[in-house]
Amino acid sequence: MISEDKYLKRVLLTSDVYAACLQHALTTEKEEVMGLLIGEVDEKKCISQISACVILHRSDKQPDRVEISPEQLCTASGYADELAHKLDKPMRVVGWYHSHPHITVWPSHVDVRTQVMYQMMDPLFVGIIFSVYQSDTGSTGNHVQVTCFQAYKAGSEYQRREIELVIENISIQRYNLESIAxxxxxxxxxxxxxxxxxxxxxxxxxxxxxxxxxxxxxxxxxxxxxxxxxxxxxxxxxxxxxxxxxxxxxxxxxxxxxxx
Missing domain, CATH: 1.20.58 (Methane Monooxygenase Hydroxylase; Chain G, domain 1)
Structure with missing residues (x-):
């Protein structure tokens, strides 16, 4: 059961992680891509600080869904431990991201169910979606949208809750440069x-x-x-x-x- 009083109030995303995730999302307009987000969470203020990401290898490419295996989650947790030791601050897997090529930025019912599963393990786990390759009416440009969300139970069903997302402008960190490379x-x-x-x-x-x-x-x-x-x-x-x-x-x- 997801507690109503235990949800994120704000997510701070560093600009280099934003760039890495967006670069990943723009690599294909045929299938969704995904990855995991690493950072630290202020449990009292319910604020998440995302400062690294893990770009995941897809074993099965699908145009409308992504799957993160337990092995990938375990590997990302190990990487978070390495960063924690290197940066001398607590780091853990705090969320996931994926792309929506040619479709709306809002999470599908599958995305919401996936988010529910993660929040069962960590109530402050967050999801971020990058909607890419969308063009406004009469426009030929690529329109990018981003949303940050969690899930909550409304009656017998789960719904999405938008979370405030703030992009922090910082210089690119070496470990995020390695992820992009x-x-x-x-x-x-x-x-x-x-x-x-x-x-x-x-x-x-x-x-x-x-x-x-x-x-x-x-x-x-x-x-x-x-x-x-x-x-x-x-x-x-x-x-x-x-x-x-x-x-x-x-x-x-x-x-x-x-x-x-």
Whole structure:
């Protein structure tokens, strides 16, 4: 039973985690993607601070649902423990995120049921949805929407409750940069598994093998051209910007030292 007086009042999401989740959501407009959110929760104020994420490998691609296995949840918990030790502060899995390509940002009844399951284990667990590849009437642009929610029981059914979401602008952290950089590798692993991987070598029908291999190659080329290459260009631009800023600060420091 989900307690009515035990729910989140606010979620603080760092800008680098927001960028990582959105980048993941934009990698495909055909299926939903998902991941887990890591941070700390103020139990008294019921405020969640999300500062890291885990991009999950999908064993089964579906256009309208995602599933997080107990093994993935366990792995994410281990990663949270590592971050807690490294950052010297309490960290745990505090939520999950997934995408809604071409559909409304609001959670479906399946999403609400999934959220109920998580809240049974942790009343302050939260869900975030990124709605992508939506265009307003008469517009050709990609319209992105984000919602943060929990579930509560209304009569005999469960409903969604919107939670206030605040994006905190911070510089990108190394561990979140590593998560973003791992995205092409995870997507490539999904494609290899989807098209049979090493098992294709055992297919007797040469045309079937050639067909599967061709589609896998096309998918991998798409990942390189549409995900990996733009990602590298973006990170390179960030690096140049940071180096320029360092140079400017060194000049200011030198000037101040000279004046004093």
């Amino acid at each position: 791992s995205l092409p590798r995870i997507l490539s692993q999904e494609e290899v598994q989807r098209h049979g991987g090493e098992g294709d070598d055992n297919i007797e029908d040469g045309l079937t093998w050639l067909h599967n291999d061709a589609f896998q190659t096309l998918a991998l080329v798409h990942i390189v051209s549409k995900v990996a290459k733009p990602l590298c260009e973006d990170l390179d631009a960030r690096l140049k910007s940071v180096n320029l800023r360092i140079t400017e600060l060194e000049k200011i420091k030198k000037k101040l030292l000279t004046e004093h």
